[in-house]
Amino acid sequence: MANQLELEMTGARAPLSSRARGFLASSRRAVVRVIPVAVPLLFLAQLVALGLWRANEERLRLDRAEAEMRARVDALRAEELEQDARARMLSDDVYRERVRRSLVDPGSPTLTVERAREDSRP
Numbered sequence: 388m389a390n391q392l393e394l395e396m397t398g399a400r401a402p403l404s405s406r407a408r409g410f411l412a413s414s415r416r417a418v419v420r421v422i423p424v425a426v427p428l429l430f431l432a433q434l435v436a437l438g439l440w441r442a443n444e445e446r447l448r449l450d451r452a453e454a455e456m457r458a459r460v461d462a463l464r465a466e467e468l469e470q471d472a473r474a475r476m477l478s479d480d481v482y483r484e485r486v487r488r489s490l491v492d493p494g495s496p497t498l499t500v501e502r503a504r505e506d507s508r509p
Contacts, residue, residue, distance in 0.1 A: 486498045
C-alpha cells in the first residue's frame with residue numbers, strides 16, 4: 388500500500404515538474420528572443436531621458452539668455468546713438484553760442500540739449 392501511495396505521489400509530481408520545466412524553458416526562449424529588441428529600446432529610452440530632454444532644456448535656457456542679451460545690446464546701441472548726437476551738438480559752434488547767450492541773458496531760460504532739440508524740430 389505504501390508503494391502504491393508512493394507511485395501516486397510521484398506520478399502526480401512528475402507532470403507538475405515537467406510543466407514547470409516546460410514553462411521555464413519557454414520563458415527562457417521568450418527572454419532570449421526579446422533581448423535583441425529590448426536592449427536597443429532601453430538604450431534609446433536612456434538617450435531620450437538623459438540626453439535629449441536635458442539638451443532641449445539647455446537650448447531653451449540659452450534662447451532666453453540670448454533674448455536678454457539682444458535687448459541689452461539694443462539698449463546700449465540706442466544709448467550710444469544718443470551720446471553721439473549729444474557730442475555732435477556740443478561740438479557745434481552755433482549750439483555753443485546759443486547756450487552762451489542763454490546763460491548771459493537773465494530773461495531767457497537756460498538752453499539744454501533737450502530744449503535745443505525741440506527748437507530745431509520743424
